[in-house]
Amino acid sequence: MADQTDDQHQAVDAYARELTAFADALHVLHVDCGSPSYREIATAARAAGRVSLSSSAISEAISGKRLPSLDFTLELVRQLAKNDQGVLDQWRERWKRVKLHQRQVGAHRKRSGTRSKIGGAPAQLLPEGGQGVLSAAHLEAERILKNAQAQAESVIEKARIQADEMTASATQMLLDATERGTIHVVAQLKLRENCRIALVGPPGSGKGTQSPFLSKLLEVPVLHLGELFRDNIRGGTRLGHKARRHMERGELVPDEVTLGMLEARLQDRDTQHGFILDGIPRTLGQVEAVDKLLARTSEKIDAALNFEVGRDESFRRLVGRRICKNDSSHVAHIMYAAPQKDGICDICGGPLYLREDDSRNVIASRWDAWNVQSELVVKKYGSERRLVTISGTGTVSSVTERAISALNAYFG
Ligand SMILES: [Zn+2]
Structure with a gap:
């Protein structure tokens, strides 16, 4: 029973650690690199060879459905900070503080003679004054967790809004351009x-x-050279055969063949x-x-x-x-x-x-x-x-x- 509780505590501990790390990473990205969009994060993650998370996994991580590993966040920072030493150092400093805090908590646990995690230790097992230290540590851990959650949430929200805005403005721009273009052309x-x-x-x-x-x-219509080749080869035309022979030998298709295909295509009504x-x-x-x-x-x-x-x-x-x-x-x-x-x-x-x-x-x-x-x-x-x-x-x-x-x- 005690072991099971310990496992649960360890899981919570790991969760808090990862969440803090991720929130910290996001905070660094947000403050030092400008708030990243899903796409930037996905691109950065993919660009980092050893991070094997798909963009949907990253979306899940950002939305809080799944937590990424420390490796992942480190790589994310490295990528998005574009290996900027200052940003990496800053991130390491933050990470060290989290580590230090964990070591302090661990030391207290050792001294108190129990592997039980903060907040979970039965009062009678604690040395004198230990309970006060542990609840302080617990409060501190909770504060970090809350902070981390708040930071993560605000960054997520910002990224979400930014992504929506980008999509909306791109669509609008395209519509505007199309409309204006049509008016010009008609005029x-x-x-x-x-x-x-x-x-x-x-x-x-x-x-x-x-x-x-x-x-x-x-x-x-667009007369695309590659399509002319493809259509003639598929259609089995004389010029298609010729072009194919040259292509199979790895040679350039001679101009007379290419121009012949173009000439034939220009007979079509739609090009008039x-x-x-x-x-x-x-x-x-x-x-x-x-x-x-x-x-x-x-x-x-x-x-x-x-x-x-x-x-x-x-x-x-x-x-x-x-x-x-x-x-x-x-x-x-x-x-x-x-x-x-x-x-x-x-x-x-x-x-x-x-x-x-x-x-x-x-x-x-x-x-x-x-x-x-x-x-x-x-x-x-x-x-x-x-x-x-x-x-x-x-x-x-x-x-x-x-x-x-x-x-x-x-x-x-
Ligand atoms: Zn497709």
Whole structure:
């Protein structure tokens, strides 16, 4: 019976210890790092290799349903404090105080000749004056626990409000941008009549993210190079076979094959009032070939839209990107759009994976290739006054909005 009580006390003790540690960690994060959102915490936890908690586990921890371990909180602090020595030291100081307190309580227990925990020791077993010390310790423990709970609760509440606000404002911004964009486009029919656009930003500049929004607002289809390949290969066309042979040998698909596919696609009705090219042209030769192709029907690329994004930002975006195995248009991002469940697509429940193209080395070589070619492409469009350059940084909706107003100014 006594053992069972001891076990219970030990469990309570462990609970209080973990709660204090976690609340302390949250407090440090809150005060020293600004209050973290669920997403930041989830990202930090995932980024820390030895913490194996999923984002739902972290949500549970934050909501108080489950307590994280000391390792977890330490790692959390380390990650969110970005290894800032000052913050870590401060955290260790707090942790030492908790430890010291525990040692004091332990010493009292030893002296009192019982393993029974504070508050649980029968009065007759306590040495003289012991009970007073123990109840003081008990009160102190309770105070720490209460403090910890209050701190944790206020941080949780703040994080919750912040997350809700972020979601609401993102949704509103997107709606606003869409509405404004539509009004602009409707008001400027000229834009819709001359809407043959090529996207020419670097890898990770958001071409693929922006193209569906621009497509909707400008009411023209996106002609994506990867999709042209896929459709032709699946459809078993002559050009599809050719492209496949080159791809299987690990060679670049020759321009004549790529341009042939584009030419065939341009026969489709939906491209008659314009289109957005994504993935082509990438070289000076392709710029000229596309112009030549369009010249046959007295058309041309009216504007090359260039999203400017730094190399670091591009890496951050691409390395965190996860694609759904079921549908490549289902895209998540471990930092900017973390899925509800680790590695699981929010839309269809399929498995998420890191595309080979998005691993560090491949991104680096894609950047190198882009750097060499892009200067010529951008220069060519610039010299012919067909270049529209905008910053590709910021939220998806703010970039869309920027693109639409830049295009309106350009065509206006
Ligand atoms: Zn999916």
